[in-house]
Amino acid sequence: MKLSAVQKVKEITSRDFLINYMKPCRPLILENFVDKESPAFKKWNYEYFKKTAGKTKVSIYGGELESIDRAASKPIGETTFSEYLDLITSTPTEHRLFLFNLLSIKPEMKDDILYNDVTKGKILKWLPFMFFGGEGSITRNHIDIDMSHVFITQFQGIKRIWLFPWEQSDLMYKLPYNFHSLTNIKNPDYKEYPALRYLNGYEAVIKPGETLYIPSGWWHYIQYETEGYSVSIRALPSSWLEKWRGFKNLVVTRHFDNIMRNIFGDKWFNYKVKKAHRKAQRAIAKIKV
Template identity: 55%
Template sequence: MLLKPIERVEEISNDNFQKLHLQQKEPVILRNFVKGSAALTKWDYDYFKKVAGHHKVNLYGREDAFNDHATSPPVQKATFGEYLDMISSAPSELRLFLFNLLKIEPELKKDLVYNDPTGGKIVSWLPFMFFGGEGSSVRYHYDIDMSHIFLTQFKGVKRVLLFSQEQTPLLYKLPYNFHGVANLNNPADERYPALKYLKGWECDLQPGETLYIPSGYWHYIKYVTEGYSVSLRMLNESPMERLRGFRNIVITRRIDNTMRRLFNGRWLKYKLNQADNAANKAIEKLSKNSA
């Protein structure tokens, strides 16, 4: 696996962001995206427990717990305050996924300021929050709506790996799903030989930094420490990519759910076999090209 570091920029003009990153689908870390936000100093676990600790939340577990599902189901429930106590006291695999805290407690939105390099195209009214314990991770996937993502870290450190859509055959993607099943922490695993051919990007995302993830990019996220982030989206400018996202949500995911109900384990076995076949063909093609 060949990974290169993601560039960090202190400031960038709208024109340069458009030319160098949006158009080129080149990830970048923006260091001033939330500069001036009260959240950088005001938000902490005690504050969250005070304003929203009583809310019930769904908790999600290990990244590989539900490989046969397009979306992993929650493994338990707790109050938000109880969850924050869990992750602040010990390492935990439990995560909060797409937590809409800023809708539940809209006053928190006032604590955020966005220095938008897209010229106002970011959907700032729909922020989601992600919380995770030290050592927890998110299975690698790409977002099915094909939007661009702006992921801002507010507490803790996240290890992020990114891969373009061109790398899909090497990632053991399951058909009719948007995730893969290999262990990216062990690229030398003989079970998944295609991993050693992967090319992508890597970073350790620090508090106050925002990672731009281009539309359709695979991302694997591991919580180096416990912490949380805020994610914003920018709709894809391509009508074809928006249509693809709509198809993923409305058609592809429903086909997978139906087939899983009808055939259960046989459906997963078929998908795993197809993922292996695609990876082996990609290896063969790369080997021929390098010969």
């Protein structure tokens, strides 16, 4: 597996970004995608969040390797948002929040973020998502089901993100009819998963104020180097192929997989594992030709 550093820029024109990064789907770290004068950088902190929504019940998620057969892992517990923030600031923990969006609970907080929009209006400013995690927590290697372009801005802490293009899905042992990888790429077992040796991706380390652009359909494996939180916004897929993939994933693929899993159980999962290995072997053979 080979990882190259993602390029970082302080300033970039919309024309340069759209032509040289968004259209060809190349990742980039933007240092000024969110305006540094945004109220969020002055107002937001854990104490502010506790006062804002500290009593809200949240579901806690842990490691995901044990639920590799599912599109999403199940929560391991429930607590208040305030208690969760106390946890991640007091000790390293793999616990993270999934599908808890403070910005939907307190929509007025969306106005605290001012964007320097290099996409010329493609980003969906009205649909931000917020993510929290403890030091050492991870989000397993996956592609986003809707195939959107994603802009992740770090506000607290440091994240390390590995990125791989859609074209390397077979080398990744992508589970058929799912949107995540069969393997643990952090500690790869090259004997069991030899195709991982041929991966050629990128590594991005983002700090507060920095934004990582993840192109449509790209794999991303997110690691919390420290506790922290980030905000992501999306831009709809650009090409008709990406739009079709996103539509098919949302409307057809995930529902088909759920039906087959309910009917056949482990047999369906084992079939998908075997198919992922076959496709990986074919991908290796193509590289060696």
